[in-house]
Amino acid sequence: MRIKVFIGVLLAAFVTGLFFTAAPVKAAEPIKIGAILPMADSTGIDGSRSMQLAVKQINEKGGLLGRQVKLILMDDEGKADKAAAALDKLVTVDNVDVITGGVGSGTTMAMIPGMKKYGKVVVWAGAASSKVEQAMEGQDWFFHIHGWDYQQQAAFDKGYRELFPTVGGRFEGINYFVAYEEGPFGAGSFKVFKPLAEAAKQNLQGEAFKSAFVGGGDYRAVLRHAKDFKAEMFTWLGYANDAIPIMEQAKEIGFAPAVFAGSPPGWPKDFAKSPLSDGVLFNGYWSESIGKKNKESKAYSEAFSKEFKDSPVTYFGPLCYTNIMIVADAIKRANTLEKAALIKALEATKYASPMGDTYVFGKSKVISHQAYASPKLLQYQKGKQEVVWPFEVATAKMIYPFPAWDKRDKAGWAK
Amino acid sequence: MIMISSIASKFKEKNFLIGLIITIVAIIVVGYYKPAVLIEGLQRSALYAIIALPMALLLGVVDVINLAHGDFMMLGAYFAYFLNVQFGMDPLVAIIPTIAVFFVFGLVVYFLTFKHAIGKTPLNQLLLGFGISYIFTEGITLIATNQPRKLTMDYVSASATIQGFTFGIYEFVYVIAAVVIFTGLQIFLKKTGTGQAAVAVGQNPRGAGIVGINIKWIYVLTFCISIALISAVGPMMGSRYTLFPHVGVAFTLKSFSLVAVGGMGSITGVVFAALILGMGETLVLSSLEYGKWAEIIYFALIIGVIMYRSHQRQVK
Numbered sequence: 001m002r003i004k005v006f007i008g009v010l011l012a013a014f015v016t017g018l019f020f021t022a023a024p025v026k027a028a029e030p031i032k033i034g035a036i037l038p039m040a041d042s043t044g045i046d047g048s049r050s051m052q053l054a055v056k057q058i059n060e061k062g063g064l065l066g067r068q069v070k071l072i073l074m075d076d077e078g079k080a081d082k083a084a085a086a087l088d089k090l091v092t093v094d095n096v097d098v099i100t101g102g103v104g105s106g107t108t109m110a111m112i113p114g115m116k117k118y119g120k121v122v123v124w125a126g127a128a129s130s131k132v133e134q135a136m137e138g139q140d141w142f143f144h145i146h147g148w149d150y151q152q153q154a155a156f157d158k159g160y161r162e163l164f165p166t167v168g169g170r171f172e173g174i175n176y177f178v179a180y181e182e183g184p185f186g187a188g189s190f191k192v193f194k195p196l197a198e199a200a201k202q203n204l205q206g207e208a209f210k211s212a213f214v215g216g217g218d219y220r221a222v223l224r225h226a227k228d229f230k231a232e233m234f235t236w237l238g239y240a241n242d243a244i245p246i247m248e249q250a251k252e253i254g255f256a257p258a259v260f261a262g263s264p265p266g267w268p269k270d271f272a273k274s275p276l277s278d279g280v281l282f283n284g285y286w287s288e289s290i291g292k293k294n295k296e297s298k299a300y301s302e303a304f305s306k307e308f309k310d311s312p313v314t315y316f317g318p319l320c321y322t323n324i325m326i327v328a329d330a331i332k333r334a335n336t337l338e339k340a341a342l343i344k345a346l347e348a349t350k351y352a353s354p355m356g357d358t359y360v361f362g363k364s365k366v367i368s369h370q371a372y373a374s375p376k377l378l379q380y381q382k383g384k385q386e387v388v389w390p391f392e393v394a395t396a397k398m399i400y401p402f403p404a405w406d407k408r409d410k411a412g413w414a415k
Numbered sequence: 416m417i418m419i420s421s422i423a424s425k426f427k428e429k430n431f432l433i434g435l436i437i438t439i440v441a442i443i444v445v446g447y448y449k450p451a452v453l454i455e456g457l458q459r460s461a462l463y464a465i466i467a468l469p470m471a472l473l474l475g476v477v478d479v480i481n482l483a484h485g486d487f488m489m490l491g492a493y494f495a496y497f498l499n500v501q502f503g504m505d506p507l508v509a510i511i512p513t514i515a516v517f518f519v520f521g522l523v524v525y526f527l528t529f530k531h532a533i534g535k536t537p538l539n540q541l542l543l544g545f546g547i548s549y550i551f552t553e554g555i556t557l558i559a560t561n562q563p564r565k566l567t568m569d570y571v572s573a574s575a576t577i578q579g580f581t582f583g584i585y586e587f588v589y590v591i592a593a594v595v596i597f598t599g600l601q602i603f604l605k606k607t608g609t610g611q612a613a614v615a616v617g618q619n620p621r622g623a624g625i626v627g628i629n630i631k632w633i634y635v636l637t638f639c640i641s642i643a644l645i646s647a648v649g650p651m652m653g654s655r656y657t658l659f660p661h662v663g664v665a666f667t668l669k670s671f672s673l674v675a676v677g678g679m680g681s682i683t684g685v686v687f688a689a690l691i692l693g694m695g696e697t698l699v700l701s702s703l704e705y706g707k708w709a710e711i712i713y714f715a716l717i718i719g720v721i722m723y724r725s726h727q728r729q730v731k
Contacts, residue, residue, distance in 0.1 A: 039560075040556065040560035040561040040562045041561070041562060042562065045562070077561065078561075182707065205703075207703060207706060207707075208706075208707050210710075212563075212656060212657045212659075212662075213659070214665070215662070215664065215665025215666070217655070217656040217657065218455075218459065218700075220451070220455055220583070221451075221455075221697070221700035221701055221706060222706070224451055224701075225703045225706075239563075240563050240657075241563040241565075241657035241659060242657070244565045244567060244657065245565070245655070245656060245657060247572075248567075248571055248572040248655075249572070249583065251572040251574070252572045252573070252574045252581075252582070252583035252585075253574065253581050253582065253583065254574065254576075254581040268563055268564075268565060268657075269562070270565070270567070274567045276567070276572070412569075
């Protein structure tokens with residue numbers, strides 16, 4: 001009898017022990033952060049790698065709330081339908097705690113109904129279109145860490161006004177030609193140029209072109225129009241696919257305006273290696289050269305390089321790293337994943353980012369949570385992206401005017 | 416000589432003669448006032464011709480619909496890109512191994528897929544081609560991702576200047592290729608027994624079989640020649656355009672319309688259709704105000720030709 005009681009007590013203790021040891025296993029399930037990016041695009045490649053780096057660093061330091069962090073990456077392939085499906089999967093199958101990522105405005109627009117339906121906390125790295133901003137009005141769970149189109153263009157406009165006179169050029173009253181891809185991205189962005197050109201008393205001319213992304217690739221007609229227009233500044237708004245062919249065809253027809261600028265969401269990886277890139281001005285938020293003046297940026301670049309034996313080529317690298325770090329910082333301070341507490345913690349964010357700025361959320365025109373890095377003017381110089389404005393973070397002086405094609409060295413670099 | 420005799424026979428047709436005269440006059444007038452249109456239009460026309468001619472052979476001559484036509488070109492371009500990156504081979508040199516490899520690849524694709532759709536309803540071929548196109552684009556996306564790739568060769572941006580007018584010279588490669596492919600196809604179809612047999616198979620497969628033509632062999636050969644030719648366009652375009660998995664899709668549609676406009680079975684007609692489309696698009700593009708309407712040329716051309724042919728049939 002005693003033996004039976006003894007065995008019974010032992011079994012009870014064993015079962016109870018199992019229960020108590022199993023409970024911490026459940027509690028130690030990782031915190032799941034979902035991310036949606038176009039994984040094959042340079043923005044998505046840099047972004048996903050940087051997110052993985054951030055999660056690795058967080059986990060090496062013990063994770064969050066005593067739990068490891070798990071990053072679940074989904075590829076939207078830059079397509080609206082895939083983006084919406086990726087969001088559904090993250091929420092309904094993976095049951096993620098927070099949603100991050102995002103690059104394109106079009107894909108973001110496709111995800112907005114799902115985001116509203118699920119109401120998860122979203123910290124969004126991309127989407128510049130103010131249409132997205134308008135669609136997100138009144139959503140307290142939406143945090144945006146990218147500039148809106150009108151903010152960006154106004155900042156770049158200011159940059160041009162300040163920068164050009166320092167190198168002997170001018171922005172007011174010039175002949176300005178803008179070539180834009182005929183889709184929503186290009187046509188929408190061009191609209192922003194009009195009021196700013198009027199304010200600068202410029203002679204603005206715009207023309208649509210068919211991007212290589214949708215079967216185009218012959219830009220000679222548009223470039224000839226810009227040449228005939230005697231454009232002093234030329235900006236093209238398109239995709240990475242257009243970058244090198246545009247430069248090749250500009251060289252081919254001998255078109256070299258004083259300022260040759262491009263504004264794709266991400267540049268092709270090998271663009272800097274081509275001498276055709278030398279002197280091309282572009283709008284952006286970051287370049288590796290910022291590390292010369294910013295310790296967070298330097299630390300990020302070194303960690304990225306050590307981890308992937310490569311360098312990020314778009315600002316979506318440090319931006320997506322920032323994206324994860326902002327979420328992690330908020331979870332840490334909220335000490336819970338509960339939605340209201342997490343929103344409150346995110347609102348109190350103050351994060352020194354490798355983008356070169358400290359992120360603090362404030363109100364934009366429409367939404368209540370926006371924080372973004374100060375826009376910068378960058379220029380390709382001898383195979384590197386150099387910051388030429390704002391002056392306080394500039395890493396090089398702007399090359400002006402854009403070097404004429406027949407006045408370059410044999411390899412094609414500016415002399 | 417082949418080309419000249421082919422055109423000479425066409426001269427007997429009154430409509431063709433009128434059309435040719437109008438085209439030549441229009442080209443001269445446009446070229447005088449807008450030399451860029453003449454040169455770039457010619458280059459664009461040649462590109463359309465080299466993309467449409469292999470389809471003209473397959474669809475127009477032996478009546479096989481290949482919806483993956485542009486995707487074979489895409490594969491050829493990726494192949495040349497790979498040869499350049501791995502072995503430093505110039506894309507123009509890479510045309511030779513591309514032709515050889517894709518002739519064999521065409522053979523494999525034919526026996527695995529198209530063989531089973533020959534002689535069936537056109538819908539079978541359409542669905543098959545669509546499926547193959549999907550497999551190719553998704554396959555390349557898996558292997559090489561959809562990250563844009565571009566070979567930067569110095570000669571691609573080479574230019575010449577005549578009396579202050581600067582223009583690119585690389586795309587004359589398309590013109591040379593168009594002449595070579597057109598002449599080659601004319602010789603094949605009109606001067607070789609196999610070519611004439613291919614025409615016969617296209618016109619009446621059963622009849623051709625009765626008179627002793629090896630129909631299966633004809634289908635295999637024309638399919639492989641078509642695939643080898645379209646894939647050879649890939650290396651030429653690969654150094655000029657940015658590569659990505661869906662780069663060929665738009666060219667499949669244009670090839671179809673050019674074959675339809677040029678007339679089924681008419682290699683010469685396809686070249687003229689390409690000339691009209693290329694010149695027309697370039698002319699419209701040269702206008703700052705109306706450039707965005709260039710795409711309409713393609714639709715206007717195909718609708719116009721269909722209506723004209725329909726009218727001709729009713730008159731008869």
